[in-house]
Amino acid sequence: MRISENKIDEIRNAADIVDVVGGYVQLRKRGKNFIGSCPFHQEKTPSFTVSEDKQIYHCFGCGNGGNVFKFLMEFKNISFVEAVEEVADHLGIKIEREESPNDQQNELEVFYDINVLAARFFSEHLAKSNEAEEAREYLKHRGIKHQTQRSFGIGFAPFGWNHFLDHAKQNKVDLANAKHLGLIDTNERGEYYDKFRARIIFPIFSPNGRVIAFGGRILEKNDNIAKYLNSPESQIYSKRKSLYGLFHSKDEIRKLDRAILVEGYMDLISLFQAGVKNVVASSGTSLTDEQIQLLSRFTKNIFVLFDADSAGQKASLRSIELLLKQDFEVKVIALPKGEDPDSFINKFGKERFDEEVNRAVNFLEYQTAQFEELGLFEDPAEMTKAIRELVRTLALVNDELKRNLLMKTISKKFGLREKLIESELNTALSQNKTRVETQATKQAVRIESAATASQLNLAAKPVNENPNEKELVRLLFSGEEKILGYIFDNVAIESFANMNYMKLAELVHDGWNDGKYSPADLVEKIDSVELKNFVMKLTLTDESISKKWDDLSFTGKIEKDTFEHAVETVRSFQIFQIEEEIKRNNQIMSDSKDERLHIELLQRNRELQDDRKALLGLKSKNEFDW
């Protein structure tokens, strides 16, 4: 039997872990938590802790812990499904029983079949229905031929609330499954309705050609409606792991041993139609590590195509960093101002496009040219910043020889002294090294027995770690929307020096994006035992860093002061970052006799001091947006 994801969420949200665990273990209240004697190991002093507000349990003696389902699975030695059923029974929630297919493959086939049904429905509408006239005009205007429309399965979702719904009913589709795939949804009254309405539909294929999701684009600009609507994550679709167009382009990518990365569906389709067939699209966001891994099965050479406008540039820069880390050879194609791939290929054709590809520069030259255009190399203070930025990217290249060659090219091309770049590079490299070593040490630590789990001090301080990182992670596991929003707005995940904290922050950020960021959701997603124990300890322990935090949590609801505590922690974090940079600059100055460098760094330090003062002033003003 299969229980839908939504149902599982519903059951877990309705359950009270204290109630369930309390049925088997004698619990008593201590502080904000409940404690009892651990049912999983022998102990004299109780160290088994259950948190009502976080809906998780953890034993500090043996390390056993998780959410309500995990407890029942462990305690009664039953399967996940059985645990869910038991909690549901207890709560009086009904689970609709579905036919049980023999294996998982069959189960997934049901989803693929529904998507194929939907794809056909949409494409037939595009071809035949009267209301699709506007959509056909749009595609014609964009120069997309019929043949291309067919090969990419482009379709149209009609206006109205129940066209696909009715079609699905006629075809005896299990509506819960269609909802899981995001084709339909339910309103407050529990009635189903079409999710994709009045949109051009782009099916998203897996690398071997199965329809795993859909992207829908509105026809006319409307500020009240999102331009793109995409299928949610499902059992057959993970956004992080899919690359749009790969099914169509993988052969050509293999053949040419290089891929061109663009942003949107239309960019990809236009290029493909014009004969540029080694192209993939990240679909609007920056690349993920998983997408890069997928691509690396076909090539390690990539040409990143920036839109000439700057909207996607930040995402593109982040993509480039990730590609470099995975040892990709990265080049940048910079189209003339005002052009995107789609408009360019339609105006100038394939030959001109190929010329642009041949003119592609390496990522550093591109970045340097950008800075030059902005005039950053004329002002000493700006120049320091620019070089630091360049060097940060350069330090990501693993190959030393390549790195040095790149460094020489840059210094020559822009008349920057090699020494200057070199000293910055060494600082950046030693920082990277510290990070890598810290991570390696921690990975080397293996849990010998469950009993040592709680002894592990994962929070051991590596060099340069910001002392506020731990508290930030703690706040990230608070499950409080406002606190998470504030932290993600003000702290870059990359700025965590401790790799484990960074990993945890990323995990919360992903959950945040999916709207699932309660501690009970999150702890289930941590795959390392060490990290899981660490988080449990951090969120449940009584000896917390901030006394204030505990006193507040004790009231059971978030108070103004708790948010202020988050603001305070972010502020301390930022101040520390600034002070570290000042120290680093002082170190560079004492190591170097370069006068110009001294002047630049002194100027930078003055700016940093100003920022620091401004942050310190924030405290007295106490202006919090509540």
Ligand SMILES: [Zn+2]
């Ligand atoms: Zn225990």
